[in-house]
Amino acid sequence: MSEYAVELEEVSKHFGPVVAVDRVSLTIRDGEFFSLLGPSGCGKTTTLRLIAGFEIPTEGTVYIEGKPQGETPPYRRPVNTVFQNYALFPHMTVYQNVAFGLEMRKVPKREIRQRVLEALEMVRLPGMEDRRPNQLSGGQQQRVALARALVNRPKVLLLDEPLGALDLKLRKAMQLELKALQHRVGITFIYVTHDQEEALTMSDRIAVMNEGRVLQVGTPQEIYERPANRFVADFIGETNFLPGQVVEATGEQVVVLVDGQMPIRVPAVEAVTTGRWVTIAVRPEKIALHAQPPDPQAISGEVEEVIYGGTDTRYQVRLTPETVITVRQQNAQVGEAVVFPVGSRVYLSWPPEAARLLTE
Amino acid sequence: MAVQPRTRRETWRLLFLLSPSLFWLIVFFFIPLLLVFAMSFGQRGTYGGVRWHLNLENYARLFDPLYLRIFWRTFRIALTTTLLCLLIGYPLAYFIATRPVRWRSSLVLLLMIPFWTNFLVRTYAWLVILRDQGLINTLWTGPIHAFLLQVAEAVPLPFWSSLVQATAQPLPLFGTDLAIIIGLVYGWLPDMVLPTYAAIERLDRSLIEAAQDLYANRLQTFLRVILPLTMPGIVAGSVLVFIPSLGAYITPDLLGGARSIMIGNVIYAQFMSARDYPFGSATSFVLMAVMVVGTLIYFRMGGGEVEV
Numbered sequence: 001m002s003e004y005a006v007e008l009e010e011v012s013k014h015f016g017p018v019v020a021v022d023r024v025s026l027t028i029r030d031g032e033f034f035s036l037l038g039p040s041g042c043g044k045t046t047t048l049r050l051i052a053g054f055e056i057p058t059e060g061t062v063y064i065e066g067k068p069q070g071e072t073p074p075y076r077r078p079v080n081t082v083f084q085n086y087a088l089f090p091h092m093t094v095y096q097n098v099a100f101g102l103e104m105r106k107v108p109k110r111e112i113r114q115r116v117l118e119a120l121e122m123v124r125l126p127g128m129e130d131r132r133p134n135q136l137s138g139g140q141q142q143r144v145a146l147a148r149a150l151v152n153r154p155k156v157l158l159l160d161e162p163l164g165a166l167d168l169k170l171r172k173a174m175q176l177e178l179k180a181l182q183h184r185v186g187i188t189f190i191y192v193t194h195d196q197e198e199a200l201t202m203s204d205r206i207a208v209m210n211e212g213r214v215l216q217v218g219t220p221q222e223i224y225e226r227p228a229n230r231f232v233a234d235f236i237g238e239t240n241f242l243p244g245q246v247v248e249a250t251g252e253q254v255v256v257l258v259d260g261q262m263p264i265r266v267p268a269v270e271a272v273t274t275g276r277w278v279t280i281a282v283r284p285e286k287i288a289l290h291a292q293p294p295d296p297q298a299i300s301g302e303v304e305e306v307i308y309g310g311t312d313t314r315y316q317v318r319l320t321p322e323t324v325i326t327v328r329q330q331n332a333q334v335g336e337a338v339v340f341p342v343g344s345r346v347y348l349s350w351p352p353e354a355a356r357l358l359t360e
Numbered sequence: 361m362a363v364q365p366r367t368r369r370e371t372w373r374l375l376f377l378l379s380p381s382l383f384w385l386i387v388f389f390f391i392p393l394l395l396v397f398a399m400s401f402g403q404r405g406t407y408g409g410v411r412w413h414l415n416l417e418n419y420a421r422l423f424d425p426l427y428l429r430i431f432w433r434t435f436r437i438a439l440t441t442t443l444l445c446l447l448i449g450y451p452l453a454y455f456i457a458t459r460p461v462r463w464r465s466s467l468v469l470l471l472m473i474p475f476w477t478n479f480l481v482r483t484y485a486w487l488v489i490l491r492d493q494g495l496i497n498t499l500w501t502g503p504i505h506a507f508l509l510q511v512a513e514a515v516p517l518p519f520w521s522s523l524v525q526a527t528a529q530p531l532p533l534f535g536t537d538l539a540i541i542i543g544l545v546y547g548w549l550p551d552m553v554l555p556t557y558a559a560i561e562r563l564d565r566s567l568i569e570a571a572q573d574l575y576a577n578r579l580q581t582f583l584r585v586i587l588p589l590t591m592p593g594i595v596a597g598s599v600l601v602f603i604p605s606l607g608a609y610i611t612p613d614l615l616g617g618a619r620s621i622m623i624g625n626v627i628y629a630q631f632m633s634a635r636d637y638p639f640g641s642a643t644s645f646v647l648m649a650v651m652v653v654g655t656l657i658y659f660r661m662g663g664g665e666v667e668v
Contacts, residue, residue, distance in 0.1 A: 074572040081573045087566040
């Protein structure tokens with residue numbers, strides 16, 4: 001048996017002239033909570049459907065537990081899906097919905113009963129067996145969909161934006177519950193979402209996708225702290241982008257001249273040569289504001305806007321006539337925090353490794 | 361949902377808005393129906409007309425084996441027609457409903473176009489196709505016969521000669537129940553396709569995928585998910601085909617022979633040639649009662665199960 005639950009090898013899917021999935025290669029480990037993250041139309045749902053068997057790859061191979069799937073139909077694959085709109089059978093009760101997969105696989109009646117009740121218990125819906133889906137709330141339908149898939153004890157559970165239709169509070173609660181559930185049952189989860197926060201909260205690893213391609217695969221921390229390119233940096237969290245030209249490249253440090261007037265020092269990631277156009281990416285919460293320059297080379301700007309947001313305060317600081325940077329300061333102190341008023345002069349600093357040099 | 365008019369004024373307004381349809385229904389439907397009902401208890405006058413001599417004789421007459429047989433045949437033909445319409449119409453509806461959206465309305469239109477031709481003309485067309493000197497039998501007794509004759513000469517088997525002799529005769533199509541059923545199926549097919557099409561088109565595709573994801577193969581998916589969820593369309597289509605088939609008159613009149621008349625022909629004959637209005641009225645009423653009871657049972661059976 002392969003150590004990977006699911007592998008995609010150079011998988012492409014074309015719909016006529018449209019390339020929905022473009023040479024995607026992924027390896028998803030056994031027992032992993034793996035997210036496919038990207039904006040709508042990035043190919044994440046198609047990738048999931050390729051694993052489920054609802055779509056057959058135009059090129060490349062999907063392996064489940066080391067076995068190439070070829071054109072195996074969905075009903076012969078050891079995976080189950082939780083659909084975006086739940087897709088519960090409206091003409092069946094909750095019990096019949098959950099029992100469906102077991103009945104199709106000719107599991108004995110007594111075992112079916114036991115497993116269905118267990119599954120409903122697991123998703124905290126006991127006593128709902130005789131209800132119809134339309135008598136349940138969105139959150140309850142979501143749980144039934146989950147029970148209906150998990151009751152089959154699949155090797156891999158595929159979830160297509162399962163929390164998309166729930167309100168914020170319920171979604172947060174379900175995120176934690178799903179994560180705990182995955183831990184308990186030990187099944188590999190492949191989770192499609194466009195919500196970066198959701199992906200960061202729940203996943204062991206994330207694949208960020210755009211325009212049919214996988215841009216970066218890594219742990220939430222890797223993706224957030226070391227985005228591979230501008231798209232990932234922009235899509236995950238909030239990022240300031242400062243475009244400029246390399247004026248000095250001496251080993252460890254690179255000096256970038258932003259807007260032709262403001263030199264900024266960044267650790268070198270790869271070989272960059274003087275004269276090259278690059279982008280510096282800095283997260284707003286990594287930047288500290290000071291009334292006095294913390295070091296002689298500190299850059300400075302003028303506060304243009306102050307937005308109080310409860311847990312933190314956001315500043316818009318104009319560095320040059322062309323460039324405004326966002327800074328987020330945690331409101332950690334009790335009472336009134338130090339506030340820089342609009343129009344005041346501030347100095348910025350950040351740890352050297354907080355700034356990323358993006359060369360594309 | 362029942363709308364409760366709250367004030368007297370609203371009640372009057374409601375009545376005012378409903379008055380055209382109420383007027384229409386009362387004058388052109390309810391009163392004539394009442395007249396026919398009253399007539400069915402009367403007696404035929406010597407020179408036609410009705411003698412208002414109340415009795416149940418007309419209803420008793422319907423228990424004559426002659427009429428019972430016609431009722432039974434009518435029922436059988438209507439049922440066969442409905443089943444055939446379902447067997448042909450459902451797959452067709454499924455095919456249309458699963459085409460890309462831009463094709464669907466064109467395909468439905470293509471289905472409807474032939475039915476913009478007059479019903480009588482279309483039924484005559486079937487007469488031309490089915491009769492002894494018609495299209496099918498010309499081919500049967502002509503080229504097919506000639507072909508079998510040649511084969512028979514090359515392969516002299518006893519089996520062949522009887523077959524060849526059979527092809528020399530026209531097939532007994534015209535004037536049979538089969539001819540009527542063909543005509544009725546052709547005539548009412550769109551009434552089956554349209555409601556089933558609407559039901560299948562409304563069906564959420566992800567439910568089919570969910571079933572396949574839960575290990576149901578194509579047949580199981582159809583039987584457990586698609587069929588029950590499109591049942592309202594099947595029920596509606598079946599009623600829409602069955603009811604007019606029970607009351608069919610033109611089709612059996614043109615395509616059926618003397619031996620395969622339906623109850624519609626009996627009613628027609630009572631009013632137009634026998635001039636026995638009371639008996640015709642009684643027959644109409646019994647037919648109507650059969651339709652109402654049958655439809656109720658049918659809805660109870662198929663329609664009650666499904667609530668989406």
